[in-house]
Amino acid sequence: MPPPHTAWGDAPPQALAPDSAPLPEYGTGSLADLLPTLAAGMGVPGTTAAIPELTPADRNCVFLIDGLGWQQLRAHPEEAPFLTSLLGSSRGGTGRPITAGYPATTATSLASVGTGLPPGAHGLPGYTVRNPDTGELMNQLRWQPWSPPGAWQPYPTVFELARRAGVHAAQVSSPTFANTPLTKVALSGGTFVGKLSGEERMDAAAGQLAAADRALVYTYYAEVDGAGHRFGVDSDTWRGQLMYVDRLVQRLAEQLPPRSALYVTADHGMIDVPFDEDHRIDFDEDWELKAGVALLGGEGRARHVYAVPGAANDVLTCWREVLGEQFWVASRDEAIAAGWFGPAVDERVYPRLGDVVAAARDDVLLIASEREPRESAMVGNHGSMTPAEQLVPLLEVRS
Structure with a gap:
């Protein structure tokens, strides 16, 4: 499994494209x-x-x-x-x-x-x-x-x-x-x-x-x-x-x-997600992932990330560099355009979605040990599109 972080000076990993995620079969089989x-x-x-x-x-x-x-x-x-x-x-x-x-x-x-x-x-x-x-x-x-x-x-x-x-x-x-x-x-x-x-x-x-x-x-x-x-x-x-x-x-x-x-x-x-650092990335201990983030929502395999005002693009870039080989990482508009939440998103629902949305592809979990101690200790997890x-x-x- 690739390491969760890219070493300084290395080329950034190739991020997973938001439209490459296997979509739910909305309208025909969901x-x-x-x-x-x-x-x-x-x-x-x-x-x-x-x-x-x-x-x-x-x-x-x-x-x-x-x-x-x-x-x-x-x-x-x-x-x-x-x-x-x-x-x-x-x-x-x-x-x-x-x-x-x-x-x-x-x-x-x-x-x-x-x-x-x-x-x-x-x-x-x-x-x-x-x-x-x-x-x-x-x-x-x-x-x-x-x-x-x-x-x-x-x-x-x-x-x-x-x-x-x-x-x-x-x-x-x-x-x-x-x-x-x-x-x-x-x-x-x-x-x-x-x-x-x-x-x-x-x-x-x-x-x-x-x-x-x-x-x-x-x-x-x-x-x-x-x-x-x-x-x-x-x-x-x-x-x-x-x-x-x-x-x-x-x-x-x-x-x-x-x-x-x-x-x-x-x-x-x-x-089931193993309890080791390769499979469980702790947001609360990761200064790169925390930078510019006001609120962390969702759950370990399906995150909504809410940026401080003006920081959404920087948060998206960082999350793609850190997690992009293991998670599909999208901006709110990219996730909507790709159809993650269905063929359309109501106006009242739009601001409920994260500025950045991250869905796990690999058997990994983005925990938050301090903010979510109970959820972070779970053996079995779900949320993503696998x-x-x-x-x-x-x-x-x-x-």
Whole structure:
């Protein structure tokens, strides 16, 4: 692996071009395209079938498993026999990967799922981003500091569009998510059903599907992601979570009412990053990377960099020289032009993006040990545009 810094007097490394990054398949095969496709099949106005191979069904359920990437699932067939059986068409469905969207992180992906919009439109373009009204970093997963949800993300969710069209819409998740701002902006509309255990959620999701002739139901499980962050995506703990969620999917599949389709997907994949200086570059200890930077946003593999006034070009130049062989490093306008955040970026979203945006290509992490001690200690990480992070399963079971 190339060293993270170029020695004085050496020629600068050849930086990765922003338009060479492998883009998410916005409009044809991304998370933002899933619910609009299902809703369009139920005749919901204002939705479009962007994934045409999905056959319409009267009752649709999306089970989102946080952190279960396509590559990680394919690598563990023994732990997930039921999910692995869905990779083909043996059960009358299909199994293929779709892309998460950039960045491949939970808040961004859940907003893409629920609104049917790419990040440049829904406006949750990272783990932490600058709030232009306050100048502070805002954590969009925890919604800290608080900001008015309706102003931050003003578009209706697909669930709301479905409800208006007479479709029974429901979300089945942990009770702790019932009234969070992220739920409000990304997944609201219809009935929220709070259940603590995975088994209870599967049973409740099946019940919500059967509650009406036309239904759109969402359910969620978080702990595969948690195990990956803490212990890594090949740890015994992670494998145990995969075995458990495999049983949950089978439990739900076996309860599907007639004329139903179950879609199993995820919000992102994950990679394990070694704990050494070649793989973990510490922003808080690097005077070159810190020069001219007012705020460091995003996360270790998908950074938003906010420069002090007048320093954006210098920060871009420095970051390319230091990281350009390992990260795609772009100015805000270059990242937008390359389509990182979707085909367009709304005016309200534009200043939330970093003056410089950096996405990891190699198995490296740009940590911030002082500012982000908890995040910097994670084994498993995600956020960027590599296949291990971007590709998530789209598995189907029909009744």
